[in-house]
Amino acid sequence: MKINKDMPAEEHSGPLMADVARLAGVAISTVSRALANPGRVNEKTRAKIDAAAKQLGYTPNAMARGLRVGKSNVVMIILPGSLYYGVSQVIPLVLQGINRSLSQNGYHLMIANLDRDEVSERHILDLAFGGTVRGAIILSSDLPVDGGRSLKDSALPIVSLLFDMSHVALPSVVTNDRQAVRDATAELVALGHRRFLYLAGPQGNYHDNERYLGAVEALAAAGLPETAIVRSGGSLDYQHGFQIGVAAATEFANLPLRPTAVIATSDDMAISFMSCVQRMGWKIPADLSIVSFDGAPVCEYSLPPLSTIEQPVEEMGQMAVNLLMERIDAPEKGAAIRHVIASKLIRRESFGPAPLEPDDFRSVRPKI
Amino acid sequence: MKINKDMPAEEHSGPLMADVARLAGVAISTVSRALANPGRVNEKTRAKIDAAAKQLGYTPNAMARGLRVGKSNVVMIILPGSLYYGVSQVIPLVLQGINRSLSQNGYHLMIANLDRDEVSERHILDLAFGGTVRGAIILSSDLPVDGGRSLKDSALPIVSLLFDMSHVALPSVVTNDRQAVRDATAELVALGHRRFLYLAGPQGNYHDNERYLGAVEALAAAGLPETAIVRSGGSLDYQHGFQIGVAAATEFANLPLRPTAVIATSDDMAISFMSCVQRMGWKIPADLSIVSFDGAPVCEYSLPPLSTIEQPVEEMGQMAVNLLMERIDAPEKGAAIRHVIASKLIRRESFGPAPLEPDDFRSVRPKI
DNA sequence: GGCCGTTTAGCAAACGTTTGCCAAAAATCG
DNA sequence: CGATTTTTGGCAAACGTTTGCTAAACGGCC
Numbered sequence: 001m002k003i004n005k006d007m008p009a010e011e012h013s014g015p016l017m018a019d020v021a022r023l024a025g026v027a028i029s030t031v032s033r034a035l036a037n038p039g040r041v042n043e044k045t046r047a048k049i050d051a052a053a054k055q056l057g058y059t060p061n062a063m064a065r066g067l068r069v070g071k072s073n074v075v076m077i078i079l080p081g082s083l084y085y086g087v088s089q090v091i092p093l094v095l096q097g098i099n100r101s102l103s104q105n106g107y108h109l110m111i112a113n114l115d116r117d118e119v120s121e122r123h124i125l126d127l128a129f130g131g132t133v134r135g136a137i138i139l140s141s142d143l144p145v146d147g148g149r150s151l152k153d154s155a156l157p158i159v160s161l162l163f164d165m166s167h168v169a170l171p172s173v174v175t176n177d178r179q180a181v182r183d184a185t186a187e188l189v190a191l192g193h194r195r196f197l198y199l200a201g202p203q204g205n206y207h208d209n210e211r212y213l214g215a216v217e218a219l220a221a222a223g224l225p226e227t228a229i230v231r232s233g234g235s236l237d238y239q240h241g242f243q244i245g246v247a248a249a250t251e252f253a254n255l256p257l258r259p260t261a262v263i264a265t266s267d268d269m270a271i272s273f274m275s276c277v278q279r280m281g282w283k284i285p286a287d288l289s290i291v292s293f294d295g296a297p298v299c300e301y302s303l304p305p306l307s308t309i310e311q312p313v314e315e316m317g318q319m320a321v322n323l324l325m326e327r328i329d330a331p332e333k334g335a336a337i338r339h340v341i342a343s344k345l346i347r348r349e350s351f352g353p354a355p356l357e358p359d360d361f362r363s364v365r366p367k368i
Numbered sequence: 369m370k371i372n373k374d375m376p377a378e379e380h381s382g383p384l385m386a387d388v389a390r391l392a393g394v395a396i397s398t399v400s401r402a403l404a405n406p407g408r409v410n411e412k413t414r415a416k417i418d419a420a421a422k423q424l425g426y427t428p429n430a431m432a433r434g435l436r437v438g439k440s441n442v443v444m445i446i447l448p449g450s451l452y453y454g455v456s457q458v459i460p461l462v463l464q465g466i467n468r469s470l471s472q473n474g475y476h477l478m479i480a481n482l483d484r485d486e487v488s489e490r491h492i493l494d495l496a497f498g499g500t501v502r503g504a505i506i507l508s509s510d511l512p513v514d515g516g517r518s519l520k521d522s523a524l525p526i527v528s529l530l531f532d533m534s535h536v537a538l539p540s541v542v543t544n545d546r547q548a549v550r551d552a553t554a555e556l557v558a559l560g561h562r563r564f565l566y567l568a569g570p571q572g573n574y575h576d577n578e579r580y581l582g583a584v585e586a587l588a589a590a591g592l593p594e595t596a597i598v599r600s601g602g603s604l605d606y607q608h609g610f611q612i613g614v615a616a617a618t619e620f621a622n623l624p625l626r627p628t629a630v631i632a633t634s635d636d637m638a639i640s641f642m643s644c645v646q647r648m649g650w651k652i653p654a655d656l657s658i659v660s661f662d663g664a665p666v667c668e669y670s671l672p673p674l675s676t677i678e679q680p681v682e683e684m685g686q687m688a689v690n691l692l693m694e695r696i697d698a699p700e701k702g703a704a705i706r707h708v709i710a711s712k713l714i715r716r717e718s719f720g721p722a723p724l725e726p727d728d729f730r731s732v733r734p735k736i
Numbered sequence: 737g738g739c740c741g742t743t744t745a746g747c748a749a750a751c752g753t754t755t756g757c758c759a760a761a762a763a764t765c766g
Numbered sequence: 767c768g769a770t771t772t773t774t775g776g777c778a779a780a781c782g783t784t785t786g787c788t789a790a791a792c793g794g795c796c
Contacts, residue, residue, distance in 0.1 A: 014497055027745045057517045059497035063434040064782035067751045092459045099481050103491055111477045113467050129382055129427035149425045242665055275669040297610055301643040303671040395776045432752035435781050
């Protein structure tokens with residue numbers, strides 16, 4: 001007779017492996033082996049066990065297995081906090097791509113939001129150090145820290161997506177931002193543009209630096225002075241990119257020497273910028289060419305359709321997962337590799353030749 | 369002497385509760401009580417334990433705890449599959465809202481994609497029956513099923529978000545779609561509109577029915593015939609809503625009796641529709657009024673700004689989480705309640721009086 | 737029938753917690 | 767100061783798997 005000294009799981013619903021074993025007339029260990037290690041067990045018994053399992057609707061308890069083998073089958077994605085500055089348009093695609101790849105590898109996806117508060121950082125570290133997750137994909141340039149613990153110190157395999165974190169030893173999947181902007185800017189120069197406006201994202205953002213540098217390099221290569229480009233935005237105070245575009249529009253309107261081409265760090269800000277300046281009376285692309293970043297589907301349907309430098313996020317997500325899987329299988333293998341995926345400029349109508357400059361272009365302002 | 373017969377966790381990184389206990393000079397059980405049950409332990413010992421834990425960087429193993437107590441602290445969100453038909457714009461907001469609420473309750477968020485394939489359904493059921501998740505929030509109208517097992521049969525607390533699933537005993541958080549469309553349509557009627565186009569989402573979608581009925585009811589109330597509204601779209605073949613809008617635009621152009629007002633099931637399709645018809649030469653809102661659904665931030669920056677019926681998704685997510693928490697705490701309490709949250713029409717420029725009808729309106733077609 | 741090679745049964749020890757129960761200590765009271 | 771009540775600490779058994787080991791069962795072969 002069994003003495004029930006403690007009473008933990010009063011509501012433990014499902015069938016156990018022991019039930020399957022009983023029904024199939026085999027030992028528990030055989031069931032375990034049949035379900036996990038193929039080949040370790042006779043095909044006939046295996047079929048019997050499978051049938052029994054199906055009949056009972058048996059599902060192995062993931063926590064028990066995880067505890068025993070010391071591994072989980074969950075990967076977390078750490079999203080930048082409060083949030084999604086420019087990339088809100090593209091987040092669902094990222095998630096979908098990553099989730100699909102993980103599924104194929106038998107993993108599940110957990111979301112962690114890196115808000116700027118202590119609680120969220122603690123939660124992330126609890127997941128990392130508490131054995132809940134097996135690996136992480138991070139979409140932010142700073143790693144969470146909380147009282148002594150730091151993600152960096154964890155043994156957790158991590159790969160960085162969109163941001164280049166190879167300098168802190170994280171394998172990173174990025175696009176060739178700088179190159180892409182350089183090319184796009186060069187094209188704009190070839191189209192006659194001589195004055196540029198750059199819409200920046202959050203201060204110090206990795207992409208910002210890269211992209212801005214790309215533009216600057218292209219100007220230098222064309223023999224244009226550095227003053228040919230004006231940088232706008234760069235505040236962290238905005239909830240999302242749209243607001244940056246709105247602010248930039250008024251800034252644009254007040255510039256004494258108005259640029260004829262705009263390069264935006266994200267589609268969000270380009271869309272709102274474009275909307276505002278058009279309502280102020282400028283024509284796109286007649287007065288102003290615009291090109292932005294991310295390749296959000298909605299760009300195709302703005303007025304005019306927005307040229308954007310597409311980040312192939314699905315492909316990138318897949319690659320990030322692959323890298324993570326490698327890291328999981330062989331933790332020490334390979335130092336931080338930077339994988340660069342080519343982004344490509346999708347040319348749409350927002351992109352055209354520079355307007356002819358009237359002699360008094362300084363005072364030119366369209367009538368509404 | 370300890371015999372090491374099996375060798376499971378070769379790489380077990382972190383400190384254990386036993387280490388904390390040793391460092392603090394107390395028993396393991398005391399540590400456990402100190403960390404979990406406040407008040408069950410002397411304040412002084414507690415401080416000692418906290419210090420020791422922090423010094424070691426100790427994080428409790430979630431799987432061990434979960435196994436012992438028979439509960440996890442993970443909730444999954446089941447997203448409609450291949451996917452995000454119309455709501456892609458709004459998914460990040462939903463996720464963020466839900467994640468924030470869950471965090472406050474000490475839960476983590478796991479993503480499950482309900483693609484239409486067997487693998488994804490199996491994964492979801494593994495999560496549900498394998499004890500990995502403690503509850504689920506579902507954004508789809510059909511529940512996953514896989515060989516014998518069905519989500520419906522699981523003891524898992526589930527709440528439905530956006531879709532009314534109260535008829536299958538799931539607490540549901542929805543907006544008053546029908547009412548909102550009825551009101552919006554009535555307003556359009558009052559503005560002189562007499563012919564409507566309705567852009568539908570995937571066939572049989574709950575929202576579609578509701579919203580379409582709302583429009584029909586408004587027409588009936590105004591004494592207009594049912595033929596006053598034309599229904600377009602409704603195919604499942606499109607990857608996302610944008611394509612529905614494009615297809616609807618050509619359909620619109622070919623209608624002999626052109627509608628003067630358009631009601632779209634999602635912002636996505638409204639945006640692409642609007643873009644297309646404007647490029648064909650129609651003026652919005654002069655020739656055509658448009659109103660859509662979801663309240664995506666981007667609507668504010670379309671040209672013209674798009675009127676949209678906002679679904680307060682953050683609030684809805686929060687409510688869904690609250691309902692789920694109730695269900696978790698008291699599984700049998702309360703049958704399937706339907707919580708209706710008011711959506712509100714955000715009136716923007718895409719919404720205006722009906723154009724004056726020339727006598728030969730049948731042949732009217734703007735010149736480009 | 738004896739021998740050998742596969743399979744499977746059975747056992748038991750983990751994995752790292754939580755928790756009921758009892759003993760010990762501390763606090764309170766007469 | 768001893769007795770009684772309250773609080774706190776420690777022991778050990780679970781939670782549901784996996785896995786190494788040994789021994790037994792089974793089948794085929796000479």
